Amino acid sequence: MSLWQYANPVKFLALSARVQPALWALAAVFTGVGLLWGFFGTPDDARQGSTVKIIYLHVPAALMAINAWFMMLVASLIWLIRRHHVSALAAKAAAPVGLVMTLIALVTGAIWGQPMWGTWWAWDPRLTSFLILFLFYLGYIALWQAVEDPDTAADLTSVLCLVGSVFAVLSRYAVQFWNQGLHQGTSIPVATGNRSVADVFFYPLVMAMLGFGLLFLALVVYRTGTEIRLRRTSALRARMNRGA
Amino acid sequence: MRALLLRDLRLALRAGGGFGLGLAFFLIVVMLVPFSVGPEAQLLQAIAPGVLWLGALLACLLSLDRLLALDLEDGSLELLLTAPLPLEGALAVKALAHWLTTGLPLVLAAPFLGVMLQLAAPGHLWLLISLALGTPALSVIGTFGAALTVGIKRGGLLLSLLVLPLYIPTLIFGAEVARRGAAGLDASTPLLMLAGLTLAVVALMPFAAAAVLRMGLR
Amino acid sequence: MRALLLRDLRLALRAGGGFGLGLAFFLIVVMLVPFSVGPEAQLLQAIAPGVLWLGALLACLLSLDRLLALDLEDGSLELLLTAPLPLEGALAVKALAHWLTTGLPLVLAAPFLGVMLQLAAPGHLWLLISLALGTPALSVIGTFGAALTVGIKRGGLLLSLLVLPLYIPTLIFGAEVARRGAAGLDASTPLLMLAGLTLAVVALMPFAAAAVLRMGLR
Amino acid sequence: MQVSDLSVARGGVPVLSGVSFALAPGEALVLRGPNGAGKTTLLRCIAGLQEPLSGRIEGAEDRVAYAAHADGLKAMLTVRENLSFWAQVFGMSDLSPALDGYALRPLADRLAGTLSAGQKRRLGLARLLVTGRPIWVLDEPTVSLDADAVALFGSVLRGHLAAGGSALMATHIDLGVEAQVLDVSAYRAAPDADLGASDAAFL
Amino acid sequence: MQVSDLSVARGGVPVLSGVSFALAPGEALVLRGPNGAGKTTLLRCIAGLQEPLSGRIEGAEDRVAYAAHADGLKAMLTVRENLSFWAQVFGMSDLSPALDGYALRPLADRLAGTLSAGQKRRLGLARLLVTGRPIWVLDEPTVSLDADAVALFGSVLRGHLAAGGSALMATHIDLGVEAQVLDVSAYRAAPDADLGASDAAFL
Amino acid sequence: MMPELGKYASEVMSAYAVSLLLLAALLVVTLWRGRAARRALEETEAEAGRRG
Numbered sequence A: 001m002s003l004w005q006y007a008n009p010v011k012f013l014a015l016s017a018r019v020q021p022a023l024w025a026l027a028a029v030f031t032g033v034g035l036l037w038g039f040f041g042t043p044d045d046a047r048q049g050s051t052v053k054i055i056y057l058h059v060p061a062a063l064m065a066i067n068a069w070f071m072m073l074v075a076s077l078i079w080l081i082r083r084h085h086v087s088a089l090a091a092k093a094a095a096p097v098g099l100v101m102t103l104i105a106l107v108t109g110a111i112w113g114q115p116m117w118g119t120w121w122a123w124d125p126r127l128t129s130f131l132i133l134f135l136f137y138l139g140y141i142a143l144w145q146a147v148e149d150p151d152t153a154a155d156l157t158s159v160l161c162l163v164g165s166v167f168a169v170l171s172r173y174a175v176q177f178w179n180q181g182l183h184q185g186t187s188i189p190v191a192t193g194n195r196s197v198a199d200v201f202f203y204p205l206v207m208a209m210l211g212f213g214l215l216f217l218a219l220v221v222y223r224t225g226t227e228i229r230l231r232r233t234s235a236l237r238a239r240m241n242r243g244a
Numbered sequence B, C: 001m002r003a004l005l006l007r008d009l010r011l012a013l014r015a016g017g018g019f020g021l022g023l024a025f026f027l028i029v030v031m032l033v034p035f036s037v038g039p040e041a042q043l044l045q046a047i048a049p050g051v052l053w054l055g056a057l058l059a060c061l062l063s064l065d066r067l068l069a070l071d072l073e074d075g076s077l078e079l080l081l082t083a084p085l086p087l088e089g090a091l092a093v094k095a096l097a098h099w100l101t102t103g104l105p106l107v108l109a110a111p112f113l114g115v116m117l118q119l120a121a122p123g124h125l126w127l128l129i130s131l132a133l134g135t136p137a138l139s140v141i142g143t144f145g146a147a148l149t150v151g152i153k154r155g156g157l158l159l160s161l162l163v164l165p166l167y168i169p170t171l172i173f174g175a176e177v178a179r180r181g182a183a184g185l186d187a188s189t190p191l192l193m194l195a196g197l198t199l200a201v202v203a204l205m206p207f208a209a210a211a212v213l214r215m216g217l218r
Numbered sequence D, E: 001m002q003v004s005d006l007s008v009a010r011g012g013v014p015v016l017s018g019v020s021f022a023l024a025p026g027e028a029l030v031l032r033g034p035n036g037a038g039k040t041t042l043l044r045c046i047a048g049l050q051e052p053l054s055g056r057i058e059g060a061e062d063r064v065a066y067a068a069h070a071d072g073l074k075a076m077l078t079v080r081e082n083l084s085f086w087a088q089v090f091g092m093s094d095l096s097p098a099l100d101g102y103a104l105r106p107l108a109d110r111l112a113g114t115l116s117a118g119q120k121r122r123l124g125l126a127r128l129l130v131t132g133r134p135i136w137v138l139d140e141p142t143v144s145l146d147a148d149a150v151a152l153f154g155s156v157l158r159g160h161l162a163a164g165g166s167a168l169m170a171t172h173i174d175l176g177v178e179a180q181v182l183d184v185s186a187y188r189a190a191p192d193a194d195l196g197a198s199d200a201a202f203l
Numbered sequence F: 001m002m003p004e005l006g007k008y009a010s011e012v013m014s015a016y017a018v019s020l021l022l023l024a025a026l027l028v029v030t031l032w033r034g035r036a037a038r039r040a041l042e043e044t045e046a047e048a049g050r051r052g
Ligand code: HEM
Pocket: A055, A058, A059, A062, A063, A105, A106, A107, A108, A109, A110, A111, A112, A113, A114, A116, A117, A120, A121, A126, A127, A128, A130, A131, A183, A184, A185, A186, A188, A190, A191, A192, A193
């Protein structure tokens, strides 16, 4: 029994129906606990005051925004190489979720920036790369919607995802070259990367990150099911019309 | 008339219909400005109102060539000409549909982009007002341009060329309102001019557009 | 191949073929900048290299949608697919024709527009070099975008949306060269980056474009 | 409708001159003539899409429904939406004669862009039925139609004529409808005739 | 050329299945079938513009010249320039058979955009003669043509067949050329047949 | 119950509000489209079954 058999749309629907309740419940629990803990149960940071609470939204969203694109890239490759419909539709289903995650990261970052840097927006490399990612999401979704034939749309968007990824990486280097950073990132005391974060902030943050990851997963599974149903409807309709 | 408006809106909203693309273009043009002039906040702040107006104008411009050319290509423009609709009214309706699907989203998005370009705080309101007043003029003038170039294969770029100079007065007054507003100066004179210009253009241009269209298709 | 190049050039030069329209658009966009940001010489000088690069990029972009869409509409694209030409080569030739009719005139015209925007004297040479190196990349990336959107009715604006983010690295390096040059700084690092980018893109993109075109027309 | 001594030009060159005919209610007239004779030009003139050089067209204004080579269909609207748009424009509301007349019901919810050549053409012809106009001006109406569809067209046309309508058609093939025939090649304009063509002043 | 057990789909739905035929040099085959039967789809497949669902097409690669509904003409090039472009693409150089075959000499220096519907079609057909390809695949070749032009087409086609070429054509009307006839409606695909259509996985 | 947010209350609250709003909108749209697709499929399957 190979994993690929779940690339059959009907099998996928059956499987997803079984795992979805658990997935949604887990996502709700982790997100809820992480955010509530972060919001109610952590002290203010010495330097940043209560704004540090924004981190429980900002960092998980930023993480998922990047991971969603990465997942779309993998799914696109699977579609191009093995032509499994579920894979293409999963990529399609993930894009709007990634877009919203990007938007949340941008908005919370902007709101955070106002008290910390005195400006909503700065052309810092990290922020700028995120904006570019946002554009790639927009273009990707627009292309899916503009192409009528679903398989052609899957092909074209897959290639766009590939080429776009290359250019996104290129842009990241170009942007770094263009403007050296402002985003405090690892330099601020709560930076997570090197685990220098005080444990009080760290554990709820991890919870929230897991929660956002599970939420992403649940959303993508559900939305993939929706896409499969839409394809099945149009396939049936097309045949009924042909029969007539 | 209502049927035409609904059809145009519906076509714009259908897949591939181009709704939101003007907006996306606006976003991208404004984003590219810091990449090209550099990221210094002060410089960006100084040019922000102008860049936003210019971006809105270009986004408007680019969506113009679908206004009539699509209808010409599939033959529905000729059929509309033989239909019992006054051509002036039909063109005014088409301009309205264009504004609703392009101009209005631009107006609503402009403040967000203003933040990215460090637009000074009082500037936002003035930017919004000037765009809300000015973009209808852009749509109507654009309809005239589209009518002028309708017979020409892939007239898109020619259209831009013809329409851009016609956009200059609107741009000058509109950007002036936004600039003065952002600098905290009195912006009522250019605002009045802008309003007057828009009114005049909306009242008269559909007639010019209809005349030109009749000539072009003869 | 040669026949295709000659045909595309000839079509561009014929009436309505669009030669010079990119140039005219460039001219007008650059001219509109003082109207929108105001006429202060110092401000203009500061943004001149960036505006010129941005204008060139937009002009390039706008002429992209004629690259393949016209051939699709009249059926010649399908006929070309059944012809004994490698599609990669045909697309490379089309990108070349696009560059010759759009990119090259822009490169040659940029210094004159630089004068209008008070570009500092040493900046002219660097502007010329950076545009000459960068515009081929714009044409080739644009061909990919055109191939991606070819089957889509009036994909013009969608094309812009897809291509503009791909243009960002080229724009950053190109504008950086021009800016550093105008400021009298050392511009060799971004220049090298720009050259490398263009080379890579010219070598690889026609293959991606051909793949996408085959998918889109299937 | 009455056409008298009409001259028409295309691209600044006169193509037909001295065309006269009358079309009474209930009558059909077929224009014949070799390629390039000027049939399309004449029909466009009568539909009001271009000015004649000279001569008069009476009784056509606001009574003509024109169907050209292109069908004026929106690929992204369904068959029914396409028809109801034109119905509304012409102030009509009943689509069923059009849908039934050309057997379009099974296709009614398909996007027009996904029809085959002949199906598109059927939709283009069905549009005439929602205009409510009495005079049909048709340029090669049966292009791409199969035998069944040509028969549908024939019966719709007979119904239109029986109801007091009339039709003017250019075609190269036999429509299977009884109609007068006008061969436009008889009216070919002499290349140098001074008929008021736009460049005549330069001759 | 040999087609065996071919199935083709349009818009993800199978339209024809199990189509088999052979076309020997010197032979012509006419496809018939009602509107929407799938003739255009089959021809596009054979011309290599879309993939078949299943089945094989042998001996077609790089030997087919395709003429679709659209003629692929550039409005702003003259008739001669249009022809010579395609001649160069296909590595040929002699335009005279094409110009003479369809009586295009008088029009040779006109811009293609100013031709009438039938004249454009003649030019589109003349293009086939400069490809040097032996198998012609034609979709409704005589649309808009008058009787004389149909006769020209007939004689060009007979010449092509006599020289060892072959032709596959979809049409609704009589071409006046002796040819085998294949009615594609006999191969209509069952709506729910699993032929590997792209959306079959969803059924 | 409510933690003391100090002078940054409006920032923190608006960040949470906007984010949760965006997530909620995504969820609503997702569920709504999902329901619609499910219903359309059921209707189509029923119709297809009736026709054979
Ligand atoms: C619109 C503005 C902003 C955007 C687009 C943005 C984007 C990002 C991104 C992409 C990450 C990386 C996430 C990851 O790799 O895991 C991140 C992390 C982070 N951001 Fe922001 N950010 C913005 C503003 C801010 C502001 C104003 C602050 C606070 C002063 C801030 C604090 C942080 C922190 C503490 C992290 C985690 C640090 C790390 O993992 O290195 N961000 N942000």
